[in-house]
Amino acid sequence: MLVDMNSFVVTLRWICLLLIVLLLSGCTGRVMPPAPAELAQPLDVYLIDHGRHASLVLPREEGGMVRYSYGEWRWYVEGRRHFLAGAAAMLVPTASALGRGVHEDVTGPGDFSRLAPEGLVRTYPLQAEAARVRALQRRLDAHFEGEAEPVYSEEFGLHFVPHPRAYWAAHQSNLVVAGWLRQLEIDIQGIPWYSRWQIESPQDAR
Numbered sequence: 001m002l003v004d005m006n007s008f009v010v011t012l013r014w015i016c017l018l019l020i021v022l023l024l025s026g027c028t029g030r031v032m033p034p035a036p037a038e039l040a041q042p043l044d045v046y047l048i049d050h051g052r053h054a055s056l057v058l059p060r061e062e063g064g065m066v067r068y069s070y071g072e073w074r075w076y077v078e079g080r081r082h083f084l085a086g087a088a089a090m091l092v093p094t095a096s097a098l099g100r101g102v103h104e105d106v107t108g109p110g111d112f113s114r115l116a117p118e119g120l121v122r123t124y125p126l127q128a129e130a131a132r133v134r135a136l137q138r139r140l141d142a143h144f145e146g147e148a149e150p151v152y153s154e155e156f157g158l159h160f161v162p163h164p165r166a167y168w169a170a171h172q173s174n175l176v177v178a179g180w181l182r183q184l185e186i187d188i189q190g191i192p193w194y195s196r197w198q199i200e201s202p203q204d205a206r
Helices: 002-024 083-090 109-114 130-145 173-183
Strands: 028-032 041-048 054-059 065-072 094-103 122-130 150-151 156-169 189-190 194-200
Touching: 041 065, 041 109, 041 130, 054 130, 054 150, 054 173, 065 156, 094 130, 109 122, 122 130, 122 194, 130 156, 130 173, 173 189
Parallel strands: 028 194
Antiparallel strands: 028 189, 041 054, 041 122, 054 065, 065 094, 094 156, 150 156
16 A cells, blocks of 8 residues: 555656646647638637636537537546546546537627636637538537437536546646647647637747
8 A cells, every 4th residue: 555655646746747847838829710811601719718727619500609618527527626636637547528518598708607607717719610610519519419418517507428538637628629729720839738828820920
């Protein structure tokens, strides 16, 4: 038992060191959407910063908005949020969850406080090609069409289902949201590990 505890302490120190390195490096995601002239059919999409994690809000074809969020299952669904559980989730791949919140009556950023009961720090409006937005929606919605019964969280205002890819330090919520943005051909440079975002035009990166 003593050996296991010593190993855990050593591992925990490496995690802390990794987090320090990431924080010192800035951990900022530079977000560069395509130029308006490059979009044949632009749609407004929204990157939502909640302080430590991020969500993506997309317009629905039927009207209203839909919010998607990714996280660790035990943290978001089971409410296990003590320090050791969080540290372990960073090191060892654990079960993950995909959250979705459909809001037919939310039409714009002025209403976003209603779709994020955990609070929001900032909303970043972006634009992407409509075909890519719809394709991403279909891919994310496909996870909710399986046999798993969605679990609703009143705290987050989201229905959660298991996600096939495990959660850990290299595949956590903000990095997943950055991946979704890349699928919309929105370029992300840097590592937004701590939900720090900087919106730039493509010309700014040159």
